[in-house]
Amino acid sequence: xxxxxxxxxxxFVYAIMxxxxxxxxxxxxxPDLSVDGTFPLGGAVAASLLCxxxxxxxxxxxxxxxxxxxxxxxxxxxVKLKVRDLLSGIIMMTALYSVNLxxxxxxxxxIFSRETIFENEWLxxxxxxxxxxxxxxxxxFLILLAGKLALxxxxxTRSGYLLRAAGDNEILVTSLAKDKGxxxxxxxxxxxxxxxxxxxxxxxxxxxxEISTGTGTIVIGLxxxxxxxxxxxxxxxxxxxxxxIAGSLLYKWCVxxxxxxxxxxxxxxxxxxxxxxxxxxxSERKRRGKKNA
Amino acid sequence: xxxxxxxxxxxxxxxxxxxxxxxGTAVLSGCAxxxxxxxxxxxxxxxxxxxxxxxxRNGFIEGLKEAGYIEGENITxxxxxxxxxxxxxxxxxxxxxxxxxxLICGIATPMAQxxxxxxxxxxxxxxxxxxxxxxxxxxxxxxxxxxxNVTGTSDKLPVQMQLExxxxxxxxxxxxxxxxxxxxxxxxxxxxxxxxxxGDYGFTIIENGIQTTADIPLAADGLMKQVxxxxxxTDNTVVSCLPIVLEKATEAGIPVFGSxxxxxxxxxxxxxxxxxxxxxIQTGKMAAQVLKGEKKAEEIxxxxxxxxxxxxxxxxxxKLGITIPDSLIESAAQVFDxxxx
Numbered sequence: 001x002x003x004x005x006x007x008x009x010x011x012f013v014y015a016i017m018x019x020x021x022x023x024x025x026x027x028x029x030x031p032d033l034s035v036d037g038t039f040p041l042g043g044a045v046a047a048s049l050l051c052x053x054x055x056x057x058x059x060x061x062x063x064x065x066x067x068x069x070x071x072x073x074x075x076x077x078x079v080k081l082k083v084r085d086l087l088s089g090i091i092m093m094t095a096l097y098s099v100n101l102x103x104x105x106x107x108x109x110x111i112f113s114r115e116t117i118f119e120n121e122w123l124x125x126x127x128x129x130x131x132x133x134x135x136x137x138x139x140x141f142l143i144l145l146a147g148k149l150a151l152x153x154x155x156x157t158r159s160g161y162l163l164r165a166a167g168d169n170e171i172l173v174t175s176l177a178k179d180k181g182x183x184x185x186x187x188x189x190x191x192x193x194x195x196x197x198x199x200x201x202x203x204x205x206x207x208x209x210e211i212s213t214g215t216g217t218i219v220i221g222l223x224x225x226x227x228x229x230x231x232x233x234x235x236x237x238x239x240x241x242x243x244x245i246a247g248s249l250l251y252k253w254c255v256x257x258x259x260x261x262x263x264x265x266x267x268x269x270x271x272x273x274x275x276x277x278x279x280x281x282x283s284e285r286k287r288r289g290k291k292n293a
Numbered sequence: 294x295x296x297x298x299x300x301x302x303x304x305x306x307x308x309x310x311x312x313x314x315x316x317g318t319a320v321l322s323g324c325a326x327x328x329x330x331x332x333x334x335x336x337x338x339x340x341x342x343x344x345x346x347x348x349x350r351n352g353f354i355e356g357l358k359e360a361g362y363i364e365g366e367n368i369t370x371x372x373x374x375x376x377x378x379x380x381x382x383x384x385x386x387x388x389x390x391x392x393x394x395x396l397i398c399g400i401a402t403p404m405a406q407x408x409x410x411x412x413x414x415x416x417x418x419x420x421x422x423x424x425x426x427x428x429x430x431x432x433x434x435x436x437x438x439x440x441x442n443v444t445g446t447s448d449k450l451p452v453q454m455q456l457e458x459x460x461x462x463x464x465x466x467x468x469x470x471x472x473x474x475x476x477x478x479x480x481x482x483x484x485x486x487x488x489x490x491x492g493d494y495g496f497t498i499i500e501n502g503i504q505t506t507a508d509i510p511l512a513a514d515g516l517m518k519q520v521x522x523x524x525x526x527t528d529n530t531v532v533s534c535l536p537i538v539l540e541k542a543t544e545a546g547i548p549v550f551g552s553x554x555x556x557x558x559x560x561x562x563x564x565x566x567x568x569x570x571x572x573x574i575q576t577g578k579m580a581a582q583v584l585k586g587e588k589k590a591e592e593i594x595x596x597x598x599x600x601x602x603x604x605x606x607x608x609x610x611x612k613l614g615i616t617i618p619d620s621l622i623e624s625a626a627q628v629f630d631x632x633x634x
Contacts, residue, residue, distance in 0.1 A: 003391040133414055208431070
């Protein structure tokens, strides 16, 4: 039960971030490494604001906006300064390390004693003792659901259609007299906003911000997106966003099983890398297949 | 988008293959390791892998043994290392809880915080060690009482004693340089303490913050030009690249003081250091108290180890043309006359 709750909690948090990676990697075809910086950015913003006594729910909005700004930064580096996509992400990710340290003030900022969205007086006042274990997973689910529905709705708007067009066929966007650079920046802003939102929630769940939490975020994101969208590719009634969430849960389940069955955590990075390689080779083939078709 | 069904099928089977491979690895490695039979289960989570933390862990197991809890006889110990990854750390703790551990030991600050965060939902006691500042980590309240069902030992650096020792070895020195990693919160609090105390011994502290091990050579070069000697913290990033710093310091003729015995072995002139093994033993005994039910973790305030001792290296002193005063040599816990490569 504990492990199931753990998988759901972690899976839901990273699914929020994976929704963002879905936009960049799958829709825009942009391998955006900035999420390794924006995930902890959301956490740093949340931890420092909570220490200042801000309402925990408001920190979600502030973190979301902070992530969007960082995403716009990556977009501007790529579109305006003509830096290659991968490099733009790396530049932003590296810069954010220092920015995150500045925001949090130090590398490890605990918020055990602060009110969070999962633990506050208002909740304590009416929740029975037994329900407390399930509060976190319930709230996470609600936040994730809200994010997913909002994203689904957005992709159906005019701007959302342009976003999808920008990934598939840039010429189409230009022929509609729209600036494809602007569309890319919008996509990156939304994607990184989701990553920062996930980081904000993650920190509130764990009770402390730690500068190292961002490392490898992109791997989890890509794995979730690719596992999810590949598995449910032919199931037409499942939306890609739902598939991504399933992918995130499946990925966390696999990692947790691996640890559970005694895989030494020293080997975890190797397993992750091999997995990542399989995923990349597989998605590369698919991309080539798409061009041939 | 449109592809014939055969191609779609192949793609799907590839994805499935990926998932199966992952599970396969998990199951295979599961067959390799199994330990059953003991009654009490204890999980030890360690945040990083290096000498002092390993000593902590071995000491912890020894401390439990001295109190009557012998691994494989009446307790089962699970050990996992997070390799400085926060995500892995929380997964490790979830896993310990699922296995039904009655106590979790968290070694180093982030691991202790992960353990406390996850274990408090089920009221499983957490014992930490190698946490430099439990109050800043919010594992303890400002008055030193536990923040929850969590207690342990702190490895606060004996800053005053170190400064006193440096003054004795180098009566004419004015400036002390410190290299540290900006992402290590323990180092930052140690530097503040150094700065506060340095004036009392007539020193000025010049610090240089780095972000990764790759920054060390340049940062060390810069620092050497400004200082009379260098002192080390227990900064994991810097300590793991200490040979580079030592090499550059030897070239410049600047002595480097360490913070623990392992650093003196490999070429620091001297150190007033903690014995991490006995820190571990002390922690193990606290854990035993909790396991026996004598006291709850939330009733025991955290303890700071006080037994610091001098370690010196005469081979280094000879190389630098410095004499370590006899009074220090006589009081030393250990003096080395070679430099371990």
